Amino acid sequence: MAQSKEMTSGASLPLIFNFTLPLLLGNLLQQTYSLVDAAIVGKFLGINALAAVGASTSVVFLILGFCNGCCGGFAIPVAQKFGARDYVTMRRYVSVSLKIAGVMSVVITVITSLLCAFILQSMQTPENIFEGAYQYLLITFIGIPCTFFYNLLSSIIRALGDSKTPFWFLLLSTVLNIFLDLFCILVLGWGVAGASIATVVSQGISAVLCYIYMNRKFEILRTTASDRRYRPELAKQLLSIGVPMGLQFSITAIGSIMLQSANNALGTACVAAFTAAMRIKMVFLCALDSLGMAMATYSGQNYGAGKPDRIWQGIKSAVVMMMVYIVAVNVIIWGWADKIALLFIDPSETEIIKDTALFVHINVSFFPLLGLLSVLRYSIQGAGYTKLAMFSGVSEMVARVLVSLIIVPMFGFLGVCFGDPMAWLFACLFLVPAFSYVYRRLHLIVAKERN
Template identity: 85%
Template sequence: MAQSKEMTSGPSLPLILNFTFPLLLGNLLQQTYSLVDAAIVGKFLGINALASVGASTSVVFLILGFCNGCCGGFGIPVAQKFGARDYVTMRRYVSVSLKLAAVMSVAVAIVTSLLCGFILRSMRTPENIFEGAYLYLLITFIGVPCTFFYNLLSSIIRALGDSKTPFWFLLFSTILNIVLDLFCILTLGWGVAGAAIATVFSQGLSALLCYIYMYRKFDILKTEPADRRFRSDLARQLLYIGVPMGLQFSITAIGSIMLQSANNALGTACVAAFTAAMRIKMFVMCPLDSLGMAMATYSGQNYGAGKPDRIWMGIKSATLMMTVYVIAIGALMWGLAEKFALLFISPDETEIIDDTALFLHINTSFFFLLGMLSILRYTIQGAGYTRLAMFSGVSEMVARVLVSLIAVPLWGFWGVCFGDPTAWLFANLFLIPAFIYVYRRLQRIVVKEGRVVANS
């Protein structure tokens, strides 16, 4: 039987660190999907194919970000009920969330698949890479249910304090993705479409393995017929928490789409540099994302247990860990960014390598802002204030739109490089006072008979 784990007692730093580490490994593996796709495509199919894969990165983030945000939100009531030891309601939340996921993921897949061409033309995708970008985007959108269910099931398992199990399934899936990438691209000759097919199939397998394991190994999730009924009141609560989290990612992505559209207009070379740099950046920011995800579960459980003071302890511990990492990765990127660029780009493409390194130098120099953003946003979400956290996404969107409309036309690729750091700054200017507001409310939580009754 798999073991669930409470984080409502004991020193916060080792609890968060131990919970974060498997999350980090899992996130690194998920980013390995993107790294492998881009590296194989760039090395074996060329710069135009690499640009095709990256031309719609921000659109993929918009759609998959919405799905993943909803999944994270669906896990918050599960974590809260687990912390409150209300296991019956917890199981009912799990059952309803799976039904919602089935409907939502299929609807998103259908709508987005029909809009692929319109999306790419709206983003001013260069004609010489349009066909490849269309195929990659279409297959990715068709596979949305695979991604949705993997992230939902992983979120539920993490809500029970188990961050290790999803990692093992993802490890197997990542290895499979690498093998399928090589097979589909080199043996079958499917080009960028083969890279997308390999990724979708691998994530679908991860979702299936998580589902089988979850219900076979977690006795706490074994349901009665009454638990499996669709309950509209629980569905509303899940949507009330999950949809704002999804919209937060989507709103953030709107700014990213504007920024990427401005970058696309700079030409294929800038698109290729942006693609390579983003793949590397997404990989090295995994520890910050993982730390934030750990704080969502940690704060959710302690909110459910009526222990707001432990949430503040967790913030301090997470900030210490984040600061150490930010210093280390900043030094590494300033020394080796060009070497990392060679994973995707041939040595003779010196201009693209220089632009990739420039993007990484600027972005990692501002990683402390990103780290604070992750910690504060996920903590607020874990306490159930997802609509408030959503507005930080609005701040990011506004910043990226301003950069794309003003800085990129004036300074070209330099302006693109400052898009994300500007967005992180704007988000923190909102999140810091927002957290102070939330924490003061949490301190007034009323606890009766071991369960959270209300906050005012």
């Protein structure tokens, strides 16, 4: 029988660390696939194919980020009710969230698939990689229901304090993904389209298996006929938390699209360097993202239990772990970035390798800002203030737009390298006072409930 876990008592640092570790391993698995995917495409299909995959990275983040944000948001009331030990309402939230996810995923799939070509044209995608980028993006959009349900089910399980079970399903998905990637590209010869087909199929299979396992092994999630009834009031609450959380990711991605559009205009070589650098960066930042995800569950459970002081304790513990990790990452990156780039790029492409290393060096130097952003934003979201957290995404968007319109035209690819660090700075300038406000509000709410 799978076990849920409360994080409302005990020392915060070991609780958060133990919860974060499976998330980190899971994110590393995802990034391992991403690296293998890019390496296979870059090495066997060439620089143009690698650029075709990378040309739509920001658009994929825009759409899938919204879906994944909604999934994380739908799990927040589940974590809060679990922390409050209101298991009946918790199960009803789970049931309603699955129904909402079904409708939303189909609607998003239809709209994005129809707009696929228009999006790539608007992003100034180079003509020589347009067809490959279109195939990759269209298949990714068609597979949105698979992505939506896989992430929702994983988020629900994590909301119960179990971060290990989603890891095992992610391991299955990653291994299957890599196998299908090799089969579709090298054996079937499907090119760039094969990479996206492999991802969609593997996530779809994992989502089905995750659902079966969750219902059989998590006794606390077994619903009655009454629990499964659609409840508009719960749907409204889920949407009020999930949609702003999804929009926060999408708003952030709008700035990323602007930045990538500016980079696309610099030519195929810059697109290839950006693609390789983003793959490398994503591997190293996934620990910070995992720590943030852990804080969302930790914050949500302790909010439900009426223990705001534990949320602050958790943040301090998370910051300590964050800084130790960032020091280690900087040591690795400053010594090995150009060598890591050789995973994706032929050694003869010296200029692309140089630009890739430059991008990664600049970004990891600003990781303390990204770490603080992740910890504070996810903690605010876990407490249910997703609308407030959404404005940090607005701050990021504004920063990336300014860099795209002003800095990139002046400094070229060097300006692109500073797009994300500038966004992280703008977000932190908003999130620090925002968390202070939320923390005071939580204390007032708890004091009022006790009186």
